[in-house]
Amino acid sequence: MNEDYLVVGSGLFGSTFAYEAAKRGKRVKVIEKRDHIGGNIYTETLEGIQVHKYGAHIFHTNNKEIWNYVNQFAEFNRYTNSPIANFKGEIYNLPFNMNTFNKLWGVITPEEAKAKIEEQRKAAGIEKPTNLEEQAISLVGTDIYEKLIKGYTEKQWGRKATELPAFIIKRLPVRFTYDNNYFNDRYQGIPIGGYTQIIEKMLASERIDVELNTDFFAKREEYLQEFPKVIYTGMIDQFFDYQFGELEYRSLHFETTILDLENYQGNAVVNYTDAETPFTRIIEHKHFEFGNQPITVITKEYPRTWKKGDEPYYPVNDEKNNEKYRKYSELAGQFPNVIFGGRLGMYKYYDMHQVIAAALSVVKKEFHE
Ligand code: FAD
Structure with missing residues (x-):
């Protein structure tokens, strides 16, 4: 009770904000509708392997400050993303x-x-x-x-x-060197022990109270009255009851299997680039952390059309949706006590380093620093 902030969503945006606010002596309540913290960067341990439950996540950035920031919460390994493309059995390096x-x-x-x-x-x-x-x-x-x-x-x-x-496709990265590193960024890696620990550490303060399985919309009006300030990282169109219509997303379906096999595909990420294979890629999680367990865990990733109630993954930032988003963000201006943040609150694809940077910039503004 008597918290200064309500943070809706325990993803990287909400958790960064909560951590920084608590560090400044504020009390924060975090509500999360899922049964776990972490949003889409959540990883869970299966057979000793860190499984990226909502899609493969590789941390990469050129920003030294953000790299140092995230390294407070985990030690990173030297993983370099070098995906392979499988086109009807022919193997090609990417990018x-x-x-x-x-x-x-x-x-x-x-x-x-x-x-x-x-x-x-x-x-x-x-x-x-x-x-x-x-x-x-x-x-x-x-x-x-x-x-x-x-x-x-x-x-x-x-x-x-x-x-x-x-x-x-504005441009396609074409590299005339024998370099399979997918990213151009200076810093890259996977947190040893998974991503969830980052969020756990961010939310560990005694000034932060986390409530799982709690949907903001179950008590929207009460929350808005009760808390002086709300950081909302859910879908912005839902906050306004879809009054200008739904913002569109692409969704994904993940099929995860434990295989009694040491090494299934020899690489963390294999893209299937033909039209016939129904999934876009197979992730073999142990290769993110150079695992040597006797078994392996793989996830097939199937793209899906999104409909209300599905997990929204990628915003479809075409003109029609951007125009709708513009109207919603104009409405947001009428709620000065609500800060809309993160990939759903801002209807924007953000990489992890960008979402941390966005949250830190909100922190600076909020605390007049
Ligand atoms: P989220 O992680 O989505 O967190 C929002 C949270 O709010 C969720 O936990 C949600 O359950 C909760 N919530 C929503 N509505 C409500 C409500 N009404 N009440 C209560 N709680 C609610 N980035 C990289 O840097 N590298 C990568 O390799 C990479 N790979 C990706 C792969 C995929 C498939 C996807 C989809 C994204 C990837 N990203 C990657 C991006 C990364 O996932 C995001 O940058 C990050 O997760 C965004 O954090 P967020 O807090 O904005 O959103």
Whole structure:
């Protein structure tokens, strides 16, 4: 009772805020509708392996301050994300780099690879791309598009690439070095012992009271009256009872299996880039932490169309949805005691380092620092 803040949602945004507020002597109540803390970065231990329950999470950032910040809560290993693409049994390195080009065309030098891409771009003759397919071909040529982009993207969005807008792909990372590191960031890794400990430590203060299995909407009005300030990290359209309509998301379905096998696929992330395989990727969790258990845990990731009640994963930031979001955020201005934050409150895809940075910037503003 008599808390200064109510934080709705125990994901990385809400927990960062709660931690910082408690550090400043404030009392915080955190409510979480799931039966566990952590939001989508939650990891649970299965057979001694940290399983990323809501999709594979790799921490990466260029921001030294954020890297140091997150390292207060966990020690990170040296994991470097180097996904593999499986196209009908052919294996390619990602992101598109000299290893990929060598496997595709037998080219050896960057000059040769550039010439091959240029030749295919020219042959396609696309001047003004009008859809995602044309955009991708005009950036990287036909072979890469057909084998590594088309099927994957169509599964991800549930639509033909010719029916998807060109703007989804603004640029495609093409690297003319033999470097399979997916990210360009200076800092990268996986917390040894999983992500959940980060949130546990953030919420450990005696000034923070956490209530699980508690949905804000069960007592919306009471909460708004009771607490001087609310940090809301749920869906912004739901806060306003969908009065301008629902914001759209893409959802995911995860199928996790324990296999009596030491090593299933030899890599943490394998993307299935053909159209026929119904899932987009298989995650083998132990490889995030160089595990050597006798068994392994894999998760197949199936993209899904989102409908109300499903887990919202990726916001569909097209013009229609952005316009709706704009109206909701205008309405939010009428609630000066509510701060809308995080990926659902701001209807924006945020990586973990960005969500921490966003929460810290709210903290600075809130405490006039
Ligand atoms: P969330 O984690 O979603 O937390 C919001 C919390 O609020 C949830 O726990 C939810 O249950 C709770 N909540 C919602 N509504 C209510 C309500 N009405 N009442 C009570 N509680 C409520 N980032 C990276 O940096 N690297 C990656 O590799 C990476 N991979 C990703 C893979 C996938 C599949 C996805 C979807 C995201 C990935 N991310 C990754 C992004 C990362 O998950 C987010 O940056 C982070 O989880 C956002 O934290 P958040 O607090 O904003 O939201």
